[in-house]
Every structure is written in structure tokens, then in C-alpha cells.
Amino acid sequence: MRSPTGRLVAGVLFTLVVIAAYAAYTLNSVRRMREVQAGTIDQNRKGALQLIRIQGDLNALALAMRDMLDNLDGYPLTAWSGQFDRIHGNLDDAIRVESTLSGAGRDPRQTAYLLSSFSQFWDAVEHMTKLAQSRQEREARELIRESLLPRQEALSALTARLLVRNNEAEQRAAQEILEIYDGIERNAYWFLALSVAMVLAVGITVIRSNRALFDQVTELSNQRRELARQLIATQEATLRAISRDLHDEFGQILTAVGAMLKRADRLAPAEFKEQVRETSTVVQEALEKIRGLSQSLQPVILEEQGLAAAIEWYVSVFQRQNGIIVRYQSPESLPDVEPSAAIHVFRILQEALNNVARHTRVREVTVQLQNGPAGLVLAVQDAGGGIPVSFKPGIGLAGMRERAALVGGKLDIGTAPPSGTRIALTLPLAAAPRGGADA
Amino acid sequence: MTRRDLLLAALAASPAGPGFRLTDVTGAAGLSFQHNTGGFGAKYLPETMGPGCAFLDYDNDGWLDILLVNGQDWPGHRRQRSTPRLYKNNRNGTFSDVTKSAGLDVEMYGLGVAVADYNNDGFPDLYFTCVGQNRLFRNNGKGAFLDVTAQSGLGNRQSFSTSAMWVDIDRDGHLDLFVCNYVRWAAAQDVFCSLDGKTKSYCTPEAFRGTTSWLFRNRGNGTFEDITARSALFDASSKSLGVAMLDFDQDGWPDLFVANDTQPNKLYRNNHDATFRESAVRSGVAFGDDGRARAGMGVDAGDFRGTGREAIAVTNFDNEMMGLYEAVENGFSDRAYAAGVGVPTRSHLGFGCLFFDADLDGQLDLLAVNGHIDDTVRNLNRGIVHAQSPNLFRNLGGGRFRDVAAEVGAEFFAPKVGRGLALGDFDRDGDLDVLITTNGGPAYLYRNDLSNGHRSIRFRLEGRKSNRDAIGAVIRIFGTGGPQMRTIRCGSSYLSSSSLAATFGVGTLSTVERVVVYWPSGRSDEFKNLPTGRTYHCVEGGAPGALDYR
Numbered sequence: 001m002r003s004p005t006g007r008l009v010a011g012v013l014f015t016l017v018v019i020a021a022y023a024a025y026t027l028n029s030v031r032r033m034r035e036v037q038a039g040t041i042d043q044n045r046k047g048a049l050q051l052i053r054i055q056g057d058l059n060a061l062a063l064a065m066r067d068m069l070d071n072l073d074g075y076p077l078t079a080w081s082g083q084f085d086r087i088h089g090n091l092d093d094a095i096r097v098e099s100t101l102s103g104a105g106r107d108p109r110q111t112a113y114l115l116s117s118f119s120q121f122w123d124a125v126e127h128m129t130k131l132a133q134s135r136q137e138r139e140a141r142e143l144i145r146e147s148l149l150p151r152q153e154a155l156s157a158l159t160a161r162l163l164v165r166n167n168e169a170e171q172r173a174a175q176e177i178l179e180i181y182d183g184i185e186r187n188a189y190w191f192l193a194l195s196v197a198m199v200l201a202v203g204i205t206v207i208r209s210n211r212a213l214f215d216q217v218t219e220l221s222n223q224r225r226e227l228a229r230q231l232i233a234t235q236e237a238t239l240r241a242i243s244r245d246l247h248d249e250f251g252q253i254l255t256a257v258g259a260m261l262k263r264a265d266r267l268a269p270a271e272f273k274e275q276v277r278e279t280s281t282v283v284q285e286a287l288e289k290i291r292g293l294s295q296s297l298q299p300v301i302l303e304e305q306g307l308a309a310a311i312e313w314y315v316s317v318f319q320r321q322n323g324i325i326v327r328y329q330s331p332e333s334l335p336d337v338e339p340s341a342a343i344h345v346f347r348i349l350q351e352a353l354n355n356v357a358r359h360t361r362v363r364e365v366t367v368q369l370q371n372g373p374a375g376l377v378l379a380v381q382d383a384g385g386g387i388p389v390s391f392k393p394g395i396g397l398a399g400m401r402e403r404a405a406l407v408g409g410k411l412d413i414g415t416a417p418p419s420g421t422r423i424a425l426t427l428p429l430a431a432a433p434r435g436g437a438d439a
Numbered sequence: 440m441t442r443r444d445l446l447l448a449a450l451a452a453s454p455a456g457p458g459f460r461l462t463d464v465t466g467a468a469g470l471s472f473q474h475n476t477g478g479f480g481a482k483y484l485p486e487t488m489g490p491g492c493a494f495l496d497y498d499n500d501g502w503l504d505i506l507l508v509n510g511q512d513w514p515g516h517r518r519q520r521s522t523p524r525l526y527k528n529n530r531n532g533t534f535s536d537v538t539k540s541a542g543l544d545v546e547m548y549g550l551g552v553a554v555a556d557y558n559n560d561g562f563p564d565l566y567f568t569c570v571g572q573n574r575l576f577r578n579n580g581k582g583a584f585l586d587v588t589a590q591s592g593l594g595n596r597q598s599f600s601t602s603a604m605w606v607d608i609d610r611d612g613h614l615d616l617f618v619c620n621y622v623r624w625a626a627a628q629d630v631f632c633s634l635d636g637k638t639k640s641y642c643t644p645e646a647f648r649g650t651t652s653w654l655f656r657n658r659g660n661g662t663f664e665d666i667t668a669r670s671a672l673f674d675a676s677s678k679s680l681g682v683a684m685l686d687f688d689q690d691g692w693p694d695l696f697v698a699n700d701t702q703p704n705k706l707y708r709n710n711h712d713a714t715f716r717e718s719a720v721r722s723g724v725a726f727g728d729d730g731r732a733r734a735g736m737g738v739d740a741g742d743f744r745g746t747g748r749e750a751i752a753v754t755n756f757d758n759e760m761m762g763l764y765e766a767v768e769n770g771f772s773d774r775a776y777a778a779g780v781g782v783p784t785r786s787h788l789g790f791g792c793l794f795f796d797a798d799l800d801g802q803l804d805l806l807a808v809n810g811h812i813d814d815t816v817r818n819l820n821r822g823i824v825h826a827q828s829p830n831l832f833r834n835l836g837g838g839r840f841r842d843v844a845a846e847v848g849a850e851f852f853a854p855k856v857g858r859g860l861a862l863g864d865f866d867r868d869g870d871l872d873v874l875i876t877t878n879g880g881p882a883y884l885y886r887n888d889l890s891n892g893h894r895s896i897r898f899r900l901e902g903r904k905s906n907r908d909a910i911g912a913v914i915r916i917f918g919t920g921g922p923q924m925r926t927i928r929c930g931s932s933y934l935s936s937s938s939l940a941a942t943f944g945v946g947t948l949s950t951v952e953r954v955v956v957y958w959p960s961g962r963s964d965e966f967k968n969l970p971t972g973r974t975y976h977c978v979e980g981g982a983p984g985a986l987d988y989r
Contacts, residue, residue: 060676073651
């Protein structure tokens with residue numbers, strides 16, 4: 001099967017390139033907007049504020065000159081000097097700040113004209129003040145009326161024109177920003193579409209690769225299970241053949257030898273009778289051992305009397321052979337278990353008890369057979385040292401698991417309080433064995 | 440004492456309570472004043488501006504008397520006779536109307552009053568600000584006042600004057616007079632204004648031209664000269680309502696803060712030669728935080744943080760918040776919002792305002808009286824009403840205040856169309872009592888009833904080389920309670936004059952370790968280990984004489 005890694009890496013790289021390109025584009029757009037914002041709009045607004053400040057001062061001057069002409073307070077014209085000085089200072093400050101903000105966007109001749117107009121206005125004010133100080137009030141008022149007020153009006157008009165230009169420049173900048181926003185929005189949609197397509201492509205590739213991998217794993221698993229089934233079947237067939245050979249061949253031979261030795265005993269002289277009898281006893285013992293071994297390899301009792309009887313028989317054999325007391329508990333009645341499944345249950349019991357004998361020093365082990373809600377449960381529990389942390393499962397445990405899987409059951413291996421080991425096989429009652437030892 | 444009184448007293452004394460109550464004793468004191476706006480339906484602008492009030496000891500008997508300014512009917516619409524009212528303190532919590540015997544039974548369209556001893560004879564004199572001709576009344580020392588407007592050189596001036604203040608701007612020992620003028624208004628030039636677009640309402644000042652305030656120099660011979668232009672205070676664009684004296688540059692010379700309505704406030708720095716330099720914009724007090732000129736009404740200055748530098752409080756229109764300009768390195772910064780004063784005053788239209796230590800805990804609190812200019816404001820459904828509750832901001836320390844107006848007395852907190860505000864200890868119990876006037880309504884006298892056991896120390900200064908009232912003097916006290924300062928000032932608030940004695944709250948301290956008096960003449964006197972709980976009469980250059988509270 002072809003690995004998808006290459007295609008996935010390529011997809012991820014392409015996505016990263018797209019993201020990087022879009023990020024660069026966005027940052028560039030933001031930088032442009034900031035430039036337009038700071039360079040034009042903000043500056044224009046600040047400039048406009050200063051122009052409004054200038055207009056306010058010009059209005060204050062107009063009101064002051066009106067008051068001077070009305071002369072309602074009865075104060076001499078020199079009284080307004082402080083007010084004029086304050087407005088003059090404020091105007092100078094506003095014009096200075098405004099000129100730094102108007103920047104390259106304004107024709108320098110306009111700025112020069114503005115400054116020149118103000119300069120002429122203040123020259124006229126100074127002249128008016130001198131007239132007032134020299135008590136030439138009438139001439140001073142005439143100067144206000146004929147010169148200062150028209151100049152103030154001209155300055156107001158000039159300031160208003162500059163405000164209009166500022167406004168126009170601000171509108172242009174706003175339009176430019178609007179276009180940048182449109183570009184960002186348009187490209188955002190493109191980026192979104194491309195991202196969705198990339199995500200879909202990568203997703204489909206991953207799903208297809210995963211599905212292929214799962215299929216492959218399932219196939220391998222089935223193959224392994226079939227192999228295990230065949231291995232176990234072969235093993236069972238071999239054991240059955242050996243058992244049959246032991247029983248049929250060596251059993252018959254030894255039975256015949258026994259019969260011959262009985263005849264020889266009758267015919268033998270008295271001084272040989274003792275030796276013939278001893279030989280006959282050894283042959284009888286060998287015959288029993290052969291029969292026992294044959295039974296262990298392929299318990300006929302399992303086929304003839306069923307699982308419960310076979311377990312009961314094997315428990316007594318194990319107890320006798322290993323000197324370990326087996327506490328066996330079973331219900332009065334057990335459901336029928338298919339012989340093809342019963343052999344696996346029996347083998348699991350054999351392996352579990354042999355493990356107890358091999359790996360623990362316990363003097364007692366419990367074997368429990370019971371009907372549970374999930375099916376028939378066979379549990380072997382000891383009070384040994386439990387499973388060490390460094391324990392690595394061997395062939396025996398693997399075999400038990402395979403046998404459990406073959407009968408559709410479940411094998412749980414765990415600790416038994418306080419410190420022993422508990423191996424439990426759960427065999428679903430309705431479950432038919434997936435494969436038999438004799439398959 | 441009723442069960443209710445006991446409960447209220449217990450509440451006031453509880454740790455969570457403000458520790459004092461402002462009890463309405465108007466009726467018990469015999470103050471039956473009713474302000475006459477002269478209103479007959481035309482809604483002339485001056486009708487909604489007054490009146491002011493004053494605490495003064497006109498007969499020098501040691502007990503504070505009360506003066507209430509009044510308007511009058513407009514020409515052609517005469518219905519009643521109304522005059523200012525002078526109430527003499529009977530020394531038992533009641534007052535007697537002595538207007539007539541005191542020579543004040545004079546009709547005028549009065550708005551405010553400035554009280555001080557301008558001729559240094561030991562008796563307080565009166566300057567009434569009016570619509571039309573302002574009036575100067577000299578105290579003859581025999582319980583009566585004489586109208587000396589004409590002979591003092593203050594006659595022949597028609598204006599719409601509001602707050603006024605006596606201040607020795609050239610420190611020559613004679614009190615000069617600063618007069619705020621509002622707008623150029625005359626009944627014949629009145630214009631139609633409306634809040635709801637239908638009915639006529641009182642106009643805001645945008646509808647009228649501004650006019651200059653006045654500064655009159657006291658020649659020391661009972662006459663005054665107009666130095667408005669010469670002192671560079673002339674400003675025909677201003678629409679002034681409140682004025683306060685403070686020494687913001689701490690050079691020992693009195694500077695002036697003028698609160699303008701819809702025009703930038705003005706801060707005049709004293710040039711030491713009877714001229715001033717205006718620096719409100721540069722100092723950051725001309726405008727609100729949003730850069731707009733607000734509707735400045737009342738004003739006061741006080742060192743509420745104990746830094747030795749006075750802050751400026753300015754009441755404004757509703758939706759403008761009170762301004763609380765704290766002194767910073769290069770001027771002032773409006774800290775009203777951060778101090779907790781901004782939000783509670785946003786829906787109020789403030790007029791009189793004063794710093795004072797209401798609970799005598801050693802920290803200046805801030806009182807503002809409120810009330811809208813027009814009763815048709817309710818038609819706008821903006822949640823703004825004509826009669827408004829006062830704000831009493833208790834100083835929590837650290838530059839923070841909390842409005843406790845609702846906790847010190849239901850009658851005090853009741854909405855009213857507040858205008859004038861003055862402070863003085865009329866019952867001589869050591870704390871400061873509150874006098875409030877209302878537009879078109881009664882005046883209210885609130886007795887301060889402390890339940891927290893706090894004490895005060897009070898100084899009544901008498902200048903020798905300095906002006907006799909020692910206006911402009913600064914008193915600093917030092918001790919375990921932290922440093923405090925007071926400036927002896929006339930004016931402040933709105934249209935009103937308070938007692939000139941300086942009252943310091945000292946908590947439970949029994950002694951103040953050190954007291955320094957800086958006289959306007961440049962002299963300073965220092966006193967040590969003064970027991971609290973009494974008034975000290977300090978004569979310039981002499982030892983303090985301990986008196987009972989007065």
C-alpha cells in the first residue's frame with residue numbers, strides 16, 4: 001500500500017504557504033491603512049481642530065472688536081489689550097501647531113499667505129493700540145471698523161477654506177481606506193475558500209488512508225486469528241493422535257505384556273515367580289501412567305461426561321500430582337457447552353493451574369465455575385505474589401487469549417485481593433465457538 | 440427624644456455611618472424666608488439665578504447671624520415688597536428678623552452677597568450683587584448698615600452681577616473687591632428660549648453677550664477705583680458666576696479662579712503689582728476633560744488630600760459632572776471621575792459648593808447644592824428634574840470620596856432647587872452648620888449634630904498690618920493627625936459668604952502640636968501644643984487667646 005505521508009506533508013506545506021502569503025498581504029494592508037490613517041486622516045483631524053481653534057479665536061476677536069465699537073462698558077479701548085494679548089498668544093500657538101500638521105498636503109504658498117495675513121492683522125492691531133494709548137479713541141475705532149474687521153473677516157474666510165480643503169483630503173483618505181478594506185474583504189473570502197478546499201482535500205486524503213490502514217489491520221488480524229486457530233487445531237489434533245497412540249498402541253502392548261506375564265507366572269518355576277510378579281506390577285504401573293498421560297492429553301471424560309466432570313477430574317489429578325489443595329466450587333447444574341468450546345475451556349484451566357504450580361508457592365488455589373449474567377465464568381484464583389511488574393506475557397498466556405477469542409469469550413487477568421492473581425474466562429452461553437480444535 | 444431620634448442617632452454613631460447628621464432646624468430657628476424671583480411668566484434669566492446667603496456676626500457678639508439675599512418684583516409687575524433679610528442670633532438656637540432695624544429693608548434685585556470688614560473697623564460690611572446697581576453697605580458698628588454705594592465710588596454701574604469676593608490683591612492691608620458679572624442682559628432685550636420647543640424656558644447664557652467682571656481697588660479711605668482694565672482682568676467674553684481666591688503658585692500672593700458659564704474658566708496669576716496673567720488653559724482648568732467649556736457655577740478651593748496644595752471644585756450643568764481640579768506638577772488635572780465625584784454629579788446641575796470637614800475627622804469633605812434652572816426640564820424625559828438633592832461627598836482618604844447625602848438626614852437629602860450655600864457654627868458647638876438658599880423657595884438651616892466624638896480647633900484671625908479679617912491668610916496645623924491647611928477666604932461657593940473663622944477637624948486629638956499662621960502681610964506666627972476643642976483669637980503678631988467656640 002502507498003503511504004499518504006508525502007501527500008499530507010505537501011498539503012500542510014501548501015497550507016502554510018497560503019497562510020503566510022495571506023498574513024503578509026493583511027499586514028501590508030494594515031500598514032498601508034495605518035499610514036493613511038496616521039499620515040492623513042489623524043493629521044487632518046488634528047489640523048482641523050487647530051483651524052477650528054483659530055476660527056474660535058477669530059470669532060472672539062470679532063466679538064471683542066464689536067464690544068470695542070459699541071463701548072457699552074465705558075472702558076477705554078486699552079482695556080481690551082489683555083484680551084487681545086491672550087487671543088494673540090493662543091492664535092500664534094494654534095497657527096504654529098497647525099502648520100506642523102498641514103505637512104506636504106498643502107501648497108506652501110497657502111501657509112505663507114495665512115501667516116502673512118495674520119502678521120498684517122496684528123500690525124494693524126498694534127497700530128490701533130498705539131492710537132488708543134495716545135487717547136486717539138476715535139481714530140482707533142475707525143481703524144477697527146475700516147481695517148481690522150475686514151481683515152478679521154478675510155482671515156475667517158481663509159481659515160474656512162483651509163478647513164474645507166482639510167475635509168476634502170480627509171474624504172479622499174477615507175475613500176482610500178475604504179478601498180483597502182474592500183481588498184482585504186475580497187481576499188479574505190478567497191483565503192477562506194482556499195482554506196476550506198485545502199482542509200477538505202487533506203481531510204479526504206486522511207480519511208481514505210485511515211480506511212485503507214484499518215482494512216489492512218483487520219485483514220492481518222483475521223489472518224493472525226486464522227493462523228492461531230489452525231495452530232491450536234493442529235496442536236489439539238496432535239495431542240489427540242498422541243493420546244490415541246498411547247492408549248491404543250502402547251496400552252494394547254502393555255496389556256498384552258501383562259497377560260503374558262500372568263501366564264508366565266503360572267508356568268514359571270517357583271524361584272522366578274517373585275521376579276515375574278514384580279515385572280507384572282511395573283508393567284501395570286506403566287499401563288496406568290500411559291492411560292493417565294493419554295487422558296491428560298486428550299481427556300476422554302470431556303467428550304463422554306462433559307466439561308464439569310472433566311474439570312472435576314482434572315482438579316483431583318492436579319491436586320494429586322502437585323500437592324496443592326484445590327478449592328473447587330461449581331453450581332449444581334451447568335449449561336451445555338459445545339465440545340468444540342469445552343476443550344478450550346479445559347485447556348485454559350490446565351494452563352492456569354500449571355502457571356500456579358510453576359510460578360507460585362501457594363499451598364492452595366481456588367477454581368470457581370459459575371453462571372454469571374454475561375455467561376459461564378471459570379475463575380482460577382491464587383493467594384500468591386501476584387503478577388510482577390517486570391512480567392512479560394509468554395506463549396502460555398497468548399495461547400489462553402487465543403483460545404478465549406476462538407470461543408467468543410473474554411479473558412481477564414488481574415490481581416486478587418490481597419496480593420494473588422485471578423484469571424477469569426467468561427464464555428457467552430449463546431455464543432457458538434468461532435472455530436474448534438478439531439476444525 | 441423620640442424612639443425615631445434614638446434610632447437615627449444610633450445609626451449615625453455606628454461605624455458604617457457617616458458619624459453626623461444634618462438636622463433641619465429652619466422652622467425651630469425662626470427662619471421664615473421666601474425668595475422672591477419676581478417671576479410673572481416672562482421667565483427673565485435673573486429669576487432663576489438667585490439667591491445667595493451669608494453667615495456673619497454683624498453685631499460682633501460672638502454669635503453668627505444669618506443674611507439672606509432676595510430679589511424683587513419686576514417693574515410693571517409689582518405684587519409684593521421684598522428685601523434681603525437679616526436674622527440675629529438669639530444665642531439659643533433661634534433667630535430674630537432685624538432687617539429693618541439694621542437698615543437693610545431696602546428693595547433691590549439682589550443675587551449675592553460678599554461679607555467682609557473692608558474698612559478695618561472690626562465690623563463686617565456687605566456688598567450685594569444685583570441685577571442693576573450693586574450695593575455696598577457699611578456697618579456702623581451699632582447694629583445697622585448704611586448704603587455707601589455712591590460715596591464709595593461703586594455707583595453708576597448697571598450690570599448682572601453674581602458672586603463677589605473681598606480680597607487684598609495688592610496686600611496693602613485694605614480689602615479690594617472682585618465682582619463677577621454674568622451676561623449683558625436687560626428685560627427689554629430678553630429673548631425666547633425653550634427646552635421643549637413649546638413653552639418659554641430660562642435661557643442658557645449662549646443667548647447673551649458676555650461682559651467683563653470687575654476689580655475695584657480699595658484706596659483705604661472708604662472709596663474704590665476700578666482697576667479692571669489696568670489689572671488685565673478685563674475680559675468682555677466671560678460669563679462669570681463664581682470666584683475663589685487661592686494661591687495656586689504658592690508665592691504668597693492671592694490668585695483668582697473664575698468659573699464661567701459656557702465660557703472657559705479663568706485662572707488669574709497675581710503678578711505682585713496689582714496686575715494678573717491669565718493661565719487657565721495652560722494650567723488645565725479652562726475646560727472639562729473633553730476640551731469643552733462647561734457651565735461653571737459655584738467654586739471653592741481646598742486641600743482635601745493634605746498635600747499643602749489646594750484643589751479646585753467647580754459645579755457645572757447636568758451631564759457635565761462637577762470639576763475637581765487637583766494640583767499636579769505643571770498645573771491642574773480634573774480628577775472628578777477618579778475621585779468618585781463625577782458620576783454622582785452627572786445628573787445634577789450644581790450651584791453652591793464648599794469644602795469643609797463635616798465629620799471633623801481631619802479630612803476635608805465636599806458639599807454641593809443642586810437644582811435645575813427651569814421646571815420645564817421634566818418635559819424632556821431625560822431623568823433630569825427641577826428640584827435636586829444635594830451631594831455631600833465624604834472624604835475617604837487617598838483622593839476618594841463617597842456621597843453620603845442620603846445618610847445624614849432625610850430633610851437634608853430632600854430635593855430642592857438649591858442655589859446659595861454658606862457654612863458657619865451658629866450654635867457654637869465646634870462643628871460647621873449648613874445654610875442653603877433655594878430659588879423661589881425658602882432658605883434652610885441644617886444643624887450639624889456629631890455623634891462620633893470628634894473635636895475641632897478653630898482660629899479667628901485679626902490682622903494688624905494685614906487686612907483686619909486676615910483674608911488671604913493661610914493656617915497650617917501639624918500633628919499626629921497629619922498636616923492640614925485652610926485659607927481665610929471670602930467668596931467661594933455661589934453668591935454666598937461663609938464664616939471667616941477657620942475650623943479644623945482633629946478627630947479625637949486633644950492637642951495640636953504646631954500651628955503656623957501665614958499672614959497676608961508676609962509675617963508668620965507659630966504656636967505650639969494648643970489644646971483642641973476651642974476657638975483661638977489670633978491677633979497678627981500676638982499670642983493666641985483661647986475662647987469658647989465662637
